[in-house]
Amino acid sequence: MKVFRYFEKSMKECVLTIGNYDGIHLGHQTLINHVISESRSLQVESAVITFEPHPKEFFTPEKAPQRVISLREKLEFFQAHRIDRVYVIKFNEKFSKLTASEFIDILKLKVKAIGLVVGSDFRYGNMREAGLDELKTTGIKVTQPGTIFLEKERISSSLVRDALKQSNFIRVEELLGRPYMISGRVIHGEKRGRTLGFATANIHMFHKSPPLSGVFAVKLDSFYGIANLGVKPTFGGINKLVLEVHLFNFSKEIYEKHVHVTFYKKIRDEKKFKNAEDLSQQISTDIKAVKLFFNL
Numbered sequence: 001m002k003v004f005r006y007f008e009k010s011m012k013e014c015v016l017t018i019g020n021y022d023g024i025h026l027g028h029q030t031l032i033n034h035v036i037s038e039s040r041s042l043q044v045e046s047a048v049i050t051f052e053p054h055p056k057e058f059f060t061p062e063k064a065p066q067r068v069i070s071l072r073e074k075l076e077f078f079q080a081h082r083i084d085r086v087y088v089i090k091f092n093e094k095f096s097k098l099t100a101s102e103f104i105d106i107l108k109l110k111v112k113a114i115g116l117v118v119g120s121d122f123r124y125g126n127m128r129e130a131g132l133d134e135l136k137t138t139g140i141k142v143t144q145p146g147t148i149f150l151e152k153e154r155i156s157s158s159l160v161r162d163a164l165k166q167s168n169f170i171r172v173e174e175l176l177g178r179p180y181m182i183s184g185r186v187i188h189g190e191k192r193g194r195t196l197g198f199a200t201a202n203i204h205m206f207h208k209s210p211p212l213s214g215v216f217a218v219k220l221d222s223f224y225g226i227a228n229l230g231v232k233p234t235f236g237g238i239n240k241l242v243l244e245v246h247l248f249n250f251s252k253e254i255y256e257k258h259v260h261v262t263f264y265k266k267i268r269d270e271k272k273f274k275n276a277e278d279l280s281q282q283i284s285t286d287i288k289a290v291k292l293f294f295n296l
Contacts, residue, residue, distance in 0.1 A: 002085040007110040014047040015039040015115035023068035027148040027155040045084035051091040070206035100125030167266035181262040200244040217265040217290040230270035
């Protein structure tokens with residue numbers, strides 16, 4: 001898979017989809033699957049255009065939604081599904097000012113899109129000036145698959161986000177078609193967990209602000225454990241969420257490894273304790289709850 005940070009002129013035609021693809025839920029996957037099947041049928045490349053930052057982070061950063069997945073996790077998904085090329089386009093003032101016709105020229109002349117797979121709410125151009133009706137007059141073949149519903153609700157990133165905030169991981173899995181996970185690199189931390197008797201893997205997340213926090217039953221890759229996703233209030237607090245995972249019966253060296261933490265159940269909210277001893281006692285109780293959940 002080739003990843004581009006700008007619209008480099010391609011020599012090969014493609015079938016394309018465009019969107020933020022936050023979460024890559026079942027609705028997104030329907031679009032991606034159509035891109036793959038149509039591109040193979042036409043014997044051209046499959047392509048995705050996505051944006052960094054999210055357009056809402058550019059226009060109204062104070063109101064921007066928390067991301068379901070990071071850019072790296074998004075790219076991992078595209079690669080696993082054998083997308084040929086991905087354009088990660090910087091959403092800035094210059095890009096936002098492109099007219100509908102200028103954007104279509106980019107798709108036809110640089111991306112070489114001969115087919116476009118989009119959702120029913122697709123808009124493009126400055127101030128979202130154009131939609132499906134205009135798109136169908138451009139000469140690019142337009143495919144608009146049906147909307148995917150779960151229990152009469154249209155599947156959306158907002159729906160996934162709401163389920164994560166409620167720690168309803170069963171519903172999240174129904175919306176995503178897979179369990180929810182956060183990936184990152186294991187880094188050296190303050191070694192505070194070790195002094196409490198519970199050594200932890202500190203995960204450098206690619207998320208800025210995932211839409212959940214607390215203490216959870218998790219797996220790090222294939223290993224069972226307990227995770228705290230929070231701001232460490234007992235030790236003074238910090239200004240961003242950090243992910244720490246204590247693994248059961250584990251002694252391997254995993255520093256600098258890229259890992260995936262899958263979430264299965266919320267045990268409790270994060271809270272501030274009077275001292276480290278009280279926190280340690282609570283962690284022991286939490287571990288018992290996690291092991292009971294996993295039947296360990």
